[in-house]
Amino acid sequence: MKKNLLSPVILILFGGLLATGVHAQPALKDAFKDDFLIGTALRDSQLTGENTNEMALIQAQFNAISPDNALKWKPVHPEPGRFNFAPADRYVEFGVKNHMFIVGHTLVWHDQTPSWVFQDDKGNPVDRDTLLARMREHILTVVGRYKGKIGGWDVVNEALNEDGTLRQSPWLKIIGEDYIAKAFEYAHEADPKAQLNYNDFSLENAPKREGAIKLIKKLQAQGVPITGVGLEGHYKMGWPAPAQVEAAIDDFAKLGVKVAITELDVDVLPAATQSQAAEVSMNFALRAELNPYTTGLPDSVQQALAKRYADLFTAFLKQPGVVNRVTFWGVTDADSWLNNWPVRGRTAYPLLFNRDYQPKPAFEAVLKVAQHP
Numbered sequence: 557m558k559k560n561l562l563s564p565v566i567l568i569l570f571g572g573l574l575a576t577g578v579h580a581q582p583a584l585k586d587a588f589k590d591d592f593l594i595g596t597a598l599r600d601s602q603l604t605g606e607n608t609n610e611m612a613l614i615q616a617q618f619n620a621i622s623p624d625n626a627l628k629w630k631p632v633h634p635e636p637g638r639f640n641f642a643p644a645d646r647y648v649e650f651g652v653k654n655h656m657f658i659v660g661h662t663l664v665w666h667d668q669t670p671s672w673v674f675q676d677d678k679g680n681p682v683d684r685d686t687l688l689a690r691m692r693e694h695i696l697t698v699v700g701r702y703k704g705k706i707g708g709w710d711v712v713n714e715a716l717n718e719d720g721t722l723r724q725s726p727w728l729k730i731i732g733e734d735y736i737a738k739a740f741e742y743a744h745e746a747d748p749k750a751q752l753n754y755n756d757f758s759l760e761n762a763p764k765r766e767g768a769i770k771l772i773k774k775l776q777a778q779g780v781p782i783t784g785v786g787l788e789g790h791y792k793m794g795w796p797a798p799a800q801v802e803a804a805i806d807d808f809a810k811l812g813v814k815v816a817i818t819e820l821d822v823d824v825l826p827a828a829t830q831s832q833a834a835e836v837s838m839n840f841a842l843r844a845e846l847n848p849y850t851t852g853l854p855d856s857v858q859q860a861l862a863k864r865y866a867d868l869f870t871a872f873l874k875q876p877g878v879v880n881r882v883t884f885w886g887v888t889d890a891d892s893w894l895n896n897w898p899v900r901g902r903t904a905y906p907l908l909f910n911r912d913y914q915p916k917p918a919f920e921a922v923l924k925v926a927q928h929p
């Protein structure tokens with residue numbers, strides 16, 4: 557039977573859709589406004605404002621931002637005495653203009669730190685005092701520039717191995733274990749009001765978490781100003797279990813620190829490795845079986861991802877007042893580092909918005925958790 561498009565039922569439905577602003581999706585930041593900030597990572601190219609769809613989505617959905625790369629040592633301090641603040645200035649200005657909580661990521665990390673930092677002019681390792689002076693200059697210059705604008709810093713990033721021991725980075729080898737405390741002290745000196753976090757992945761696994769707890773307790777005992785811990789949240793469909801996430805949040809809550817989920821994504825692609833570590837240096841060859849969704853994500857996987865995100869957000873809400881931010885590591889699936897890690901050239905689907913800037917079923921599922929945690 558041909559539908560009469562002008563039938564009262566159709567008109568009422570159509571009118572209803574328009575009246576409800578079907579294009580105006582509910583916002584994550586509003587749904588969780590009494591629980592925690594909702595953030596996203598931004599690439600330098602997203603800050604030009606040219607992509608209006610993307611800008612509209614960012615401004616509508618998020619009240620916190622993190623820089624994918626703009627504030628790492630290599631981009632911002634590529635050579636001795638030379639700083640490149642242009643991308644970071646654009647990033648901070650965007651956050652200030654949009655009244656967002658601005659995260660600084662990251663000050664001291666084993667990756668994206670130019671080799672000159674650790675070497676003398678002959679290429680030999682510098683001594684402890686020289687490296688401490690370089691670290692202090694970098695932190696005072698970068699944190700000082702954005703004092704009062706950047707609300708919180710990932711001061712030290714990924715300093716632990718999966719077994720909870722300290723990563724044998726040049727920072728540790730040259731300065732010693734107190735490089736971590738010094739980094740926090742310099743950041744606090746540069747901006748006493750900034751939140752200062754230790755940020756790492758896989759802290760949902762007990763051995764690594766024990767290492768982080770030991771580290772944080774030692775910093776606290778020394779009177780080092782540490783505000784919180786960042787659980788990066790680079791998750792898989794089957795790891796970590798929600799109970800592991802809750803245990804991690806509980807354990808850090810017992811230390812009296814805040815917990816931020818700092819780089820959330822959920823990888824639906826087949827695993828190229830059994831490792832759960834978000835080690836940025838990992839790289840595996842592309843094979844067809846590792847990249848099954850080149851033309852789109854099957855609805856069954858969309859629904860499984862939706863359930864997975866709902867379970868994770870339920871875990872984040874279990875301890876009211878502990879988790880103070882949940883940041884997604886990218887705006888849409890097209891932005892995700894997982895399109896090229898640990899296998900270059902895949903089509904990944906780890907976030908809440910698709911490549912057309914539209915919400916996926918996972919977006920609706922997360923909103924439902926906000927209404928009925």
Ligand code: G3I
Nearest residue numbers: 624625628661667668713757788819834835836885893897
């Ligand atoms: O900007 C340069 C460009 O000038 C150059 O031509 C190009 C080719 O060498 O590289 C570009 O820099 C790349 C940068 O992303 C910006 O696109 C780096 O090579 C590349 O390594 C870097 O990857 C980033 C990675 O950290 C390493 O810094 C990813 O985008 C970023 O998502 C990822 O994020 C990390 C967090 O910072 C820490 N936690 C793990 C997370 C995922 O690895």
